[in-house]
Amino acid sequence: MSTLRKIVARTGGQTHGPITRLMSPGDLGHLLKPFIFLDYVEAEGSGPQFGFHPHSGIATLTFPLTFDIEHTTSDGQVDTVKKGGVEWVMTGGGIWHKARGLKGDQMRAFQTWFAMPPSHELATPSAQFVQENEVPRAGPVTLLLGNYQDLTSKVKAPFDVSYLWVQLKAGESWTYQPASTHDIAWTFAQSGQLSVSDAELVRELAVFEEGNGAMKFDAKTDCAFLVGTAAKLPQELVMGYYSVHSSAANLVAGERRIKEIGSTLKR
Template structure:
């Protein structure tokens, strides 16, 4: 079995009236190359006439965002001309590349009627050779994402990227990466082998699971070694996890605000380019 190095608890970091927990980065763990950052918003219930998500227009460069909409919705708009409203069960994958401006807010319908909201956003690094690619956005609804079951339907897998037992993920990626969103019924379980040298991203969103013999509850991130081996996962209760793995890039990581580059010089250039309007024009 793949060895567990440490279990990290997500820290409560509210953003305005949005309940937010963040397990990565932390004082103990900067990143799990190439997985950089995770914000877990909710679960919470918004009333009628709410203000919705607070993420108005802001820039990004040098990385990708993967957004899992478990409850509620997100209205996405960016300076590349992409617009969508992705609802419960959907996923967004945005490649910031050389730079764009985007907003992630709630739809007018959600702000009017309110309801349950739970959303996770994961930042994935780009290697230096891809940091200045053209920006790209793909938003898929639940029924458009590759899905299959394991263990007599006790395990429901959304395969976001990569391959698993002949299934292919729904999002094309610039680098080889495996990423999934998995719902588990109490008593269900599965095993996944991790190649030697790859880093694992494993976060418990809901419920509790047993991972290689250790009981782990919601809002905890499991850090593994990179020695390769099997991960045995069993649901101690109904649960939901975000599970990925990838070979690390092993490059310098300099992150500042919304930019992730390889040097402080490139960060300074990113701020200058943004201020000079090189990330595209925002039309509100």
Template sequence: MALLPIRRIIRPQGRPLGPLTMYQPLPENGLDQIDPFLLLHHHGPQTFPAHNTGLPFGPHPHRGFETVTFIYEGDVQHRDSNGYESTIRGGGVQWMTAGSGLVHSETSSADFRRDGGPVELIQLWINLPARLKMTPPDYRGLQEDDIPVAAEGGASLAVVSGTWSGVAGPVASSTELATLTLAPAGGYTREIPAGKSILFYVLNGSATVNGQAVQGRALVVFGEESGTIEVRSDSGCRILWGIADPIREPVVAHGPFVMNTGDEIRQAIADYQSGKMGFLE
């Protein structure tokens, strides 16, 4: 199978978000989404001092999509109006289905606020099709030990969903997600059938992707043709990789709500304001 052509490489600029430095390669000028991947925020890597205020994501609502938070360093304390609560440490993942709507917060543990330390996170928003937008909310917190790893040829894949190199992830989803880590001189190859959407974000290090050099903090944009993605690294790198079927439905987004029509957005706002998504102090 021929190498899948690269259409574009996006290198976001950092900007402050409270105490964090945030990089947003998606959405970006000229690229609203990689259907169904709606948004990618890369926070850090950076070091918080002792006696810090922690992550700045206090209570806020969501409806109509899923949020997946990859905690590479530091920790994230999740609370939501459905009663789910957990603190996930470095190497873990939080997968939240907002569905019909809830209020949640993502902050740092008391230990982290007291002691400080390194922080690196990615938050990914994944759209839901119209038939699932009002599904009951759900949450799953995975520590590093809950995430199986596939290893081959100097590559290791922390598999969150889907099946990679024969290893199935713990989250049942039509979206396949894994973090690929390449050791120096490592490589990994995967064939992609036609019609798939590819999320391919190089967090750090340097890689050669289908023959093209890519430095860290870069989103590599592919088309929907069939083909092979071949990645190699001389010095080592880490990549967030997602594969999904596009939904191909209208997207109307307003802040924390992602629906199919303007009327649905207005209803989401009214439901949140009237308390139908619950409350979180």
């Protein structure tokens, strides 16, 4: 068996109200491309509502744990994803969207941004919704994106990735060997006490050394955690206020398009 991966960075993130930001393009996201941004939302009642706002050059994946989400795009598409489902938005060359939580006394959710390869960062935007009963599962693992064992997500991401939600009971262990092409890996312990690579994680994100080694997770208490692995994207991250692109020229094109859509929405 290959040597277990070492942890090279840890963070509890920065919490502002109900949102904890665990990575962004200017920090760990630069190391973990295509994963560039991760928010964990934890609120009582209806929680925060997100009005119309723009993006370009990225994809967003929203995973609501305890409530339903209604999502509306500037193209007029309105959909609902139930708790335990997956909302996937390819923002491409530019889109505005908004979301609001439906039902539930507690609001627990993750939103992840992904950098797009240059071939897709200015593409036509689209939104896809995978309901809870369509999300693949195997043992303790829920597959949010990409592939795991013989499972394949219904979301067709334009990069090589595996994004997993794992739930273990106290005393259980789980070992994960990423695909041979995956050289970046991270985990976020959302609940419980998780032991991995000689570290004890409680509500922390850990980044593993680059390579292809396996990772062994031991649940000291009942645990739930995210695991992301991927082939690292090679491009630089050129950032605007709402957009992330691979070049200054593409950023200008994306921001121009979202400005045009914003003007139309105001009219």
